Amino acid sequence: MSKLPHTKLHAKYYADKMAQVHSVIEQNELVGEKTYRLRIAAPAIASTVVPGQFVMIRIAGTDAPLIGRALAVYNVTADSAGDPTYIDLVYLRKGVMTEALATSPLGTAVTVWGPLGNGFSTVGCDRLIMAVGGIGQTPMLMLGREAMGSQSFGSPARENGWSNHVELIYGARTKALLAGVDDFRGAKFQVTLCTDDGSEGVRQLVPDALAARLAELPQDEKIRVVTCGPEIMMEKVAEVCAAANIDCDVSMETPMACGIGVCFSCVAKIRQEGPEPWDYKRTCVEGPIFSANDVCW
Template sequence: MSGTTEPSGCDGGHATLHAAYYADQACFAPATVLENEQLARGTYRMRVNAAAIAERIVPGQFVMVRVAGQADPMLGRAFALYDVVRDDAGQAVALDFVYVVHGKLTTALAACAAGRTVELWGPLGNGFDPIQCDRRILVAGGIGYTPFLAAGKESLGAARYGAPLRDGGQAAEVVMCYGVRTADLLAGEPAFRGAGFDLRVASDDGSVGHHGLVTDLLEAALDESADRRVQVDCCGPEPMMEAVAKLCLQRGTPCRVSLETPMACGIGICFSCVAKVRQPEGDWDYKRTCVEGPVFDAAKIEW
């Protein structure tokens, strides 16, 4: 990256790097925990007063998070934007992210009461570019629903994100197909319905919604949309995303996936989060999920 400027941090003032996805506009922000609310079994929504990041972040981007003053684990962990909180004047003042307790960092986060300090750097990644369509279908499995509250609200024109604010209202309707293993893992349902989503739930054990796979819900939604412009976006376990990608490819429906590849640095240095992505010439190359993703054209992923 010779000939580029140093990262500008939160204050701006430097030219961006030659590729829009590089993390040169990310900033580091110690933030106070405002809320740490349990949404489902082992699942929490944390709200932090990271205004500098909240005013810039867009749906599909993520932040890296650590607990301040805690050296174990040393590295942060990536969490997708759940939503941005604005004050009465419309200024971004805080952001929400959702996590499942699994491992040292998330266990430590679950113990953080209001007033505790965490450390964030972001916004990171490419996010979902706005796309005009009649119906946007969001397909989520497990914790993969977390990017979709903000994404769907933006599509419906109910919220705007980024600096400068991006235009919303790209879809007449948002359908969310949400798959869980069992009912007590279903999280965020009131928020999704309250945002105006057509929420359709599937569970592996039949304890809530459709007894079966989330791809069953997607097939039904696509069958209803034969004469409409449809955009599918997907996030969740890799086998589910692969199945969604293949189904959309068979039907000629555009589909993007937000990969959940584990990340160590979040800024493209360590190359631990690479994915195989097909190139225009027909072969494939490794792309870093943290900077060239996490959102990719599903048809270009070598599953």
């Protein structure tokens, strides 16, 4: 099986490349059950972020909660002059920080720092399949748009149009928890929905839906899979890809406290060359994107 380029830790992933932005909540819309899309003006981040990177956000002027929350950048939109200005963050309301965000009125002051992490690579393919579950759809809208060539990201702008076809396989426990589906369909992705209870799409787990889809596709097609969501789901997606001899990247959702590589709270066991078969890597600076082959599940 061919292997995606192994990304060693490089200074470009450190937090000295980030911007700290003081802004306010412009939008905070319910897009699914307990799921919100938040928009803030952050031009310094919007103009440089690439798919798969994240930001840390906290509500300004309060120490409850004290630390920020890591959220993947879901989308970038431009102002009236066409300049990248706004970032959208999608989050599930389930903890102290997200509860505070969900109940904050428009105009609430927030502090955001980023972009952080390595982001997805632009390795070309015939078909990009994004296999996601839970809230794992959040880094995929930008990636799919870049792959199809409909939007560019980064400064300088990264290569785009590196895939001929983009698919999303998206699973949740029930229909109400599927968030942003219209955004993905509007971006012209092929969308397959899975629910545990069969209330929407097929009653199937994401790894099983992926395996079925791969079995349908031409064997000479260059396929690349990316996945994000619950760790057990990503592990099973990785197993499906390994069995099919297909490259797979995972976006780790390890809980973070600082987001800048200082606290070592977000480590994951990653395989490495050398006398030790693996080491703990910080998902905030050496990730959150890793080759599935490198992860010690």
